[in-house]
Amino acid sequence: MMQDDKTLAALVLVFVPLSLVSIGGGPSVLAEMQHQAVVVHGWMTQREFADLFAISRAAPGPGALLATLIGWKAAGWLGAFVVSLAFFLPSSLVVYGVARFWNRWRGSDWHTAIEVGFAPVAAGLVFAGAFVMLQWESCGLLGWTTAVGVAACRISRPKIHPLILLGIGAVAFVIARSGE
Amino acid sequence: VDTTDENAAAGDTRSPARQSTGFVEVFLLFSRLGLSSFGGGLPAWMHRACVEQRGWLSEMEFSAALALARILPGVNVVNLAVLIGQRLRGFPGAAAAVMGVLVGPCLGVVLLAMIYGQFTGTMILDAALDGATASAIGLLIGMGFRSGGRIIRKDVISAERLRQGIGSIVVLVAMFVLVGVLRLPTVPTVLCLGPLSIALALFALRRASTEQHDDAG
Numbered sequence: 001m002m003q004d005d006k007t008l009a010a011l012v013l014v015f016v017p018l019s020l021v022s023i024g025g026g027p028s029v030l031a032e033m034q035h036q037a038v039v040v041h042g043w044m045t046q047r048e049f050a051d052l053f054a055i056s057r058a059a060p061g062p063g064a065l066l067a068t069l070i071g072w073k074a075a076g077w078l079g080a081f082v083v084s085l086a087f088f089l090p091s092s093l094v095v096y097g098v099a100r101f102w103n104r105w106r107g108s109d110w111h112t113a114i115e116v117g118f119a120p121v122a123a124g125l126v127f128a129g130a131f132v133m134l135q136w137e138s139c140g141l142l143g144w145t146t147a148v149g150v151a152a153c154r155i156s157r158p159k160i161h162p163l164i165l166l167g168i169g170a171v172a173f174v175i176a177r178s179g180e
Numbered sequence: 181v182d183t184t185d186e187n188a189a190a191g192d193t194r195s196p197a198r199q200s201t202g203f204v205e206v207f208l209l210f211s212r213l214g215l216s217s218f219g220g221g222l223p224a225w226m227h228r229a230c231v232e233q234r235g236w237l238s239e240m241e242f243s244a245a246l247a248l249a250r251i252l253p254g255v256n257v258v259n260l261a262v263l264i265g266q267r268l269r270g271f272p273g274a275a276a277a278v279m280g281v282l283v284g285p286c287l288g289v290v291l292l293a294m295i296y297g298q299f300t301g302t303m304i305l306d307a308a309l310d311g312a313t314a315s316a317i318g319l320l321i322g323m324g325f326r327s328g329g330r331i332i333r334k335d336v337i338s339a340e341r342l343r344q345g346i347g348s349i350v351v352l353v354a355m356f357v358l359v360g361v362l363r364l365p366t367v368p369t370v371l372c373l374g375p376l377s378i379a380l381a382l383f384a385l386r387r388a389s390t391e392q393h394d395d396a397g
Contacts, residue, residue: 022254031360051300054316055309088255091259113381117377126323128355130320150315153322167312169315178307
């Protein structure tokens with residue numbers, strides 16, 4: 001029981017700060033989630049983390065549901081509930097508060113500067129998250145090739161549904177592995 | 181004349197619709213949106229439902245909300261739900277929209293993980309999930325390039341903002357190297373580079389407006 005309480009407290013301490021800096025959404029804190037869940041707290045192996053990542057991408061809803069899954073893996077349904085609150089509530093309260101001042105800022109230099117200034121920070125974090133994920137052990141050359149290929153598809157053909165690309169990746173791996 | 185009429189009409193139809201919008205109605209709509217958005221693209225669905233189909237928000241309101249959702253901390257679609265809900269019914273509206281967009285998908289994703297857990301160790305399923313993971317990483321990279329590309333197109337190509345564009349690229353690469361390669365913790369890194377990047381943008385803006393002071397801005 002004590003252990004559970006400690007795990008829940010640790011989950012809150014990890015996800016509340018992440019919620020407040022997750023500019024640009026879940027992908028921007030992916031690297032940190034991986035580090036905390038796998039390296040610092042050992043809630044799961046890198047392999048399990050990669051599985052949860054894929055599940056969160058294939059499921060309906062925001063991709064950031066990975067946070068909920070980390071909570072579930074670490075401490076069951078209660079963990080999932082606690083992390084969902086810890087990760088989604090603080091940022092939502094900030095957004096609610098800022099929404100009331102936003103109209104006053106519109107068109108001002110500050111408004112533009114914040115938008116322009118945060119864009120590269122968020123984009124850099126997305127690349128960092130992708131780079132960290134590509135180091136998982138069963139990724140290999142096939143993984144890198146698939147990732148780069150899907151990225152190229154996504155850039156050149158933005159109309160293709162993401163689920164189709166996930167499916168193609170899955171089929172490619174099944175064929176490659178069954179040939180081994 | 182047509183455009184102003186159109187705006188006024190949008191405003192007129194919007195207000196009564198907003199007043200009659202109930203907590204349950206908002207919750208159910210956002211639940212449906214959340215659960216039907218396989219593979220991302222939720223903002224597009226929200227736009228269709230709230231602007232095109234119901235006229236709850238004008239195009240301007242929606243795009244302002246979208247920009248705000250992007251730059252504030254938090255998941256973009258959750259933030260967008262907060263902003264739309266807040267416009268509709270204040271705090272209860274925001275709460276209904278956020279819960280709608282999260283509760284169903286949260287339950288769904290855990291159920292999916294549990295089902296997966298029953299079959300783990302199966303060779304084909306492991307391979308399929310590895311492949312899906314690699315593709316999902318590819319989707320991330322694609323997204324990074326698309327938003328990075330937007331920054332470059334907006335700033336570097338317009339010559340007067342070249343300095344800003346180079347600054348943005350430096351921040352982007354620095355963020356990637358510090359967090360991705362050197363594995364520095366994300367929170368302090370954002371707290372250092374974020375304000376620096378905003379200051380840089382503000383400096384470039386002020387400079388641009390003093391250089392051409394008749395800019396309407």
